[in-house]
Amino acid sequence: MKKIATIVIILVIILATLGCNQVYAENTNILDEQTESQLIKIKENAAKTLDDYKEKYGSDAYGLTAYILNLVRIYSIPLCFLGIAISAIYQYVIGIRKLDTQEKGLVMMVSFVTILVICQILPLAFAIVVKFGRG
Numbered sequence: 001m002k003k004i005a006t007i008v009i010i011l012v013i014i015l016a017t018l019g020c021n022q023v024y025a026e027n028t029n030i031l032d033e034q035t036e037s038q039l040i041k042i043k044e045n046a047a048k049t050l051d052d053y054k055e056k057y058g059s060d061a062y063g064l065t066a067y068i069l070n071l072v073r074i075y076s077i078p079l080c081f082l083g084i085a086i087s088a089i090y091q092y093v094i095g096i097r098k099l100d101t102q103e104k105g106l107v108m109m110v111s112f113v114t115i116l117v118i119c120q121i122l123p124l125a126f127a128i129v130v131k132f133g134r135g
Helices: 002-057 060-096 099-133
Strands: none
Touching: 002 060, 060 099
């Protein structure tokens, strides 16, 4: 009786898997079209933003640099906050028992804060130098 029940369960699992694959295959076409249209919109927005920077700075090189610095500024915030959180765990949680780990956490925290400040100020400094330095 156990063998028959096991065989029936295996058949049900196989049939369910085949049915799910067919439903998945039908839905992937819809998802692919939606994803493709969203990717095209993102690409067009990025190209438009890059063209705006090129027009604003009057040069392809300066516009591209400003665009990249803006992306660095935006993406540095969550990455540095994540690094600060991890370094706080090293310093305050793990470092209670191990002094070398506590020091490592402090060094990491100072490093991430420094990187965050640099990434936030660099686009502003670039804009000031390009706008007023080129005269």
